[in-house]
Amino acid sequence: MTQESLHRVVALVDAGSNPFELGCATEVFGLRRPELGRDLYDFRLCAATRRIRMRDGFFELAGIAPLDAVDEADTVIVPNRPDIDVPRRPAVLDAIRRAHARGARLVGFCSGAFTLAEAGVLDGRRATAHWQWAARFRSRFPRVHLETDVLFVDDGDILTSAGSAAALDLGLHLVRRDHGAEIANAVSRRLVFAHRDGGQRQFIERPIPDIPDDSLAPLLAWAREHLDRPLSVADLAARMTVSPATLHRRFRVQLGTTPLAWLTGERVTLARRLLERGESRLDVVARRSGLGTATNLRALVRRETGLTPSEYRHRFSRDDAPGRR
Template identity: 50%
Template sequence: MSTTRSAVPDGATPPVAVAVLALPGVVPFDLSIPCDAFGWTARADGSPAYRVEVCAVDPATPVDAGAFALCAPHGLDALRRAATVVVPGVRDPLAPVPVPALDALRDAAAGGARVASVCSGAFVLAQAGLLDGRRATTHWKGVAELARRFPRVTVDPDVLYVDEGAILTSAGAAAGMDLCLHLVRRDHGPAVAAATARAAVMAPERAGGQSQFVDHEPPPDPGASLAPLLAWIERHLADDLAVEDLAARAHVSPRTLTRRFREQTGTTPLQWLLRARVRRAQQLLEATDEPIAGVARRTGFGSGASFRQRFARVVGVSPQRYREAFRARGDDARGVAA
């Protein structure tokens, strides 16, 4: 598609400056999201709503972007004069961020700029101290490390993005687009945001509180004592299971079982069972045409109403909405989980 921008009509409000920071090791896809999302956005009169400027610590030095290097046309002053600053993800989120970049981010925030991150860019904001005392999120693979390294940050692992007003963070790359559309919606209303979404060929809105759609891997081996029990539970998700049943299966008391679950999985037996059932339900919704009531029975939820309520609580959307979102993937895998 063409990305040609309309000229600003006489008397129209000038576009708002958005600075996108390209750090060494920047993830190209993350970088492109705010560039295109804000670059495509037009007001009702057709004029561009934003002016996007990509900046780097040293514009004279190409920035390593993995498969290629890029030249940013602007320096860090672009951060200080922008109304919105976006920090894309970097390949190594634990790498030290150049001090001048951290200073420029702090200056931008202190000067009233709205600062946002895409994916692992949250680690950059955390290094700058901008997330201290705030809620934040990042890609599901990095949430534990973000919480460990920055204990003053309240990390929310189960959302697409977090809006803290002046500071915003998003999960994986696609969630970065959701965040950008959210900002457009805040600035210009739902009609302009919907037009931008159509230009990007994506849904107009996914709520920030919606759970990150991830392919849940089987839990890591928690040790010899629980591994056989977890495997057994996975094979008996349709059964009516209570903590007492699981404890008897493991030949321990319910109290000991609960303690071991806390130590080895970080949650309780019933919460682990609930999430295992939801994972199985996701597979069935993606890969089969099983009615919702049938999925509920096959995953041990009993009634369809109970299943819908618990599924929505964990995933953030209803089973039907989830199936619709993943219909294409389910069609490719039809019958796998039947």
């Protein structure tokens, strides 16, 4: 795939931007991927001025692309910064509106939702932002449907994430959406980061555990190795020698989801990876992923991706996937 055919991601930086989210964007979209044998994105930074002072004056950026780089982007990551009450530059907001009007994908990490809302592109749309700013966001932008109990929101061409670390979750979600679960898993491994589903809660209160440790990690690792088995919630509870009710409570506290929802999500992810590896026999994919039947496989893959298993395999198989901008 040539550099010209790569999906172009432009991160728009403005005065006071937070370095962490910018680093997340660079890590996910900007690094070379020699272990994959190809690059995934054409990534660059841009700004409205030649020099940009980052949050709290930590450092300045210089030598990055001018603002008109946004006009050539397939995906635009909008500025985020902690001083949410300071208006964004009119030129920056205009660039975001132009990108939205021509169909570019817009991404807001953390307080980036404020930038998108100020540009007027979130009216009537779903979004999320850091939980501590929820009341102020709703007060300023009542026409936006703010969801504060999730890590990120994928509303098609506009995506937003919650607190800083959720930028990595959303970034990996975009990689999975663009390149499939197998590639996203490879990027996640390189980051040494366990990708979390967007539906998980932003803030989970975790008391200091008593001894012995009641972490779910050993159970999750075991379940992932046995997805081809007809596992049930009762089976998982028996594995941990707790009741199903206790297991359900621990999943809610530690993962913000239910055991059944987690198990189904893991099965669908495995099915997607098998399809990406070129497996065309749906009964085999259904059996190896634990989804049971080809009918169930079709329903769940379509619900998750909007594609049939055959369409998904054709789009993301390493052998079949055409070069995509």
